[in-house]
Amino acid sequence: MVKAFEAAVERHQRKIHTFASYYLGNPAEAEDITQEVLVRMWRQWSKLDTERLGPWLLRVTRNACYDLLRRRRSAAKLFVLEPEARPIEEGADPLPAVETAAAGDPGPGARAEGSEFQHHLRRALDELGEPFRSIVILREIQGFKYREISDALDLPLNTVRVYLHRGRRRLREGLREVYGHATA
Amino acid sequence: MRRLDGETVIDCATVIEALEAHLDGDLEGAQRAAIEAHLERCPGCAAEHQLAAEVRSGLRALPELDAPRAVVERVFKETVRRQTDGSRRPWRRRRRPVVRPAWAALAAAALAAVVVGSGLWLTSTPSENDATADAAAVARATEEARYALAYVAQVSRRTGLKLRQDLLPEHLVDPSARSLNRALAGRPDPPSREGASGNRENGAERAVGGDRERS
Numbered sequence: 001m002v003k004a005f006e007a008a009v010e011r012h013q014r015k016i017h018t019f020a021s022y023y024l025g026n027p028a029e030a031e032d033i034t035q036e037v038l039v040r041m042w043r044q045w046s047k048l049d050t051e052r053l054g055p056w057l058l059r060v061t062r063n064a065c066y067d068l069l070r071r072r073r074s075a076a077k078l079f080v081l082e083p084e085a086r087p088i089e090e091g092a093d094p095l096p097a098v099e100t101a102a103a104g105d106p107g108p109g110a111r112a113e114g115s116e117f118q119h120h121l122r123r124a125l126d127e128l129g130e131p132f133r134s135i136v137i138l139r140e141i142q143g144f145k146y147r148e149i150s151d152a153l154d155l156p157l158n159t160v161r162v163y164l165h166r167g168r169r170r171l172r173e174g175l176r177e178v179y180g181h182a183t184a
Numbered sequence: 185m186r187r188l189d190g191e192t193v194i195d196c197a198t199v200i201e202a203l204e205a206h207l208d209g210d211l212e213g214a215q216r217a218a219i220e221a222h223l224e225r226c227p228g229c230a231a232e233h234q235l236a237a238e239v240r241s242g243l244r245a246l247p248e249l250d251a252p253r254a255v256v257e258r259v260f261k262e263t264v265r266r267q268t269d270g271s272r273r274p275w276r277r278r279r280r281p282v283v284r285p286a287w288a289a290l291a292a293a294a295l296a297a298v299v300v301g302s303g304l305w306l307t308s309t310p311s312e313n314d315a316t317a318d319a320a321a322v323a324r325a326t327e328e329a330r331y332a333l334a335y336v337a338q339v340s341r342r343t344g345l346k347l348r349q350d351l352l353p354e355h356l357v358d359p360s361a362r363s364l365n366r367a368l369a370g371r372p373d374p375p376s377r378e379g380a381s382g383n384r385e386n387g388a389e390r391a392v393g394g395d396r397e398r399s
Binding site for chain 2: 005009015016018034074121140142169172
């Protein structure tokens with residue numbers, strides 16, 4: 001039983017950690033979520049259908065990330081702006097993704113590409129709401145098929161497609177401000 | 185949404201709406217031809233199409249990320265530890281005394297002592313295990329609380345925002361204390377906050393030590 005579980009951990013840890021990393025934009029939180037999800041998998045191991053483990057893990061990971069973001073936003077209500085501090089931009093997240101202070105980690109993907117466009121794309125992804133963020137990550141970054149996403153998020157197939165297009169469009173709109181592309 | 189017709193000049197709004205579907209190859213025949221014809225003669229839409237293509241390719245270029253090995257090892261340690269704890273049986277820890285036939289009376293007394301002692305040990309060992317588990321849980325909770333406070337301080341410094349002291353008891357301290365007390369007492373959390381205020385005297389104060397003011 002332990003061996004089977006360990007094999008499942010090795011097989012699925014990348015998918016869990018990748019999703020959490022891009023969803024949360026915070027390496028430390030992504031690690032916490034990854035550990036939490038894998039331990040939860042252990043706790044329910046005897047009840048899980050191993051053939052449907054992938055969708056189950058995606059769903060649990062996404063829900064855990066979503067809950068964490070909600071808590072993060074809820075905590076934002078506890079803060080007020082110091083008079084001498086710089087103003088927070090309208091609509092901006094007062095609790096932006098906090099990079100690991102010790103390592104100065106720029107977050108997932110940025111190191112790999114290092115381009116300005118990638119940086120702005122990552123920032124735009126951080127601003128993307130649900131359900132678009134999940135679907136964009138699952139489809140465009142992790143390469144899941146529409147059916148797999150539909151199964152994991154319990155959404156109709158066509159809805160996944162529509163949400164993906166809308167999500168990418170919103171990313172485009174976010175980047176338009178930076179790159180000044182003309183609009184129709 | 186306008187209907188796409190290969191013989192109809194479609195407007196920019198329709199093209200923009202259909203860009204993502206076009207990039208994904210979801211359009212066919214007349215629809216696709218109309219979009220492409222428009223893109224050839226409209227610089228604005230062509231630029232938007234280019235941006236859309238860059239977004240798509242930029243996302244697909246982002247790498248998948250393995251969890252740090254330390255995370256995986258912690259999971260294994262947690263699961264192996266739990267597996268080991270679950271397989272232990274308290275009564276197997278105790279060694280059965282060796283009874284020599286020549287010492288029957290003493291053996292009977294010893295056996296009686298073993299039976300009584302086992303009964304006591306069986307009732308005490310779960311408490312000891314619980315005490316150990318509680319201590320570990322408290323240590324972990326303390327660590328997590330430290331991390332949470334450090335995170336709050338870090339965010340406060342980075343954003344120039346100040347923690348609202350007046351909201352801390354209501355949004356952080358009291359809910360945490362109520363949940364903790366209920367967890368220790370084995371009671372579930374109440375469905376609404378309104379019913380919790382009456383528990384403040386015997387709940388939050390006791391768990392938090394009566395100190396609701398934070399500096």
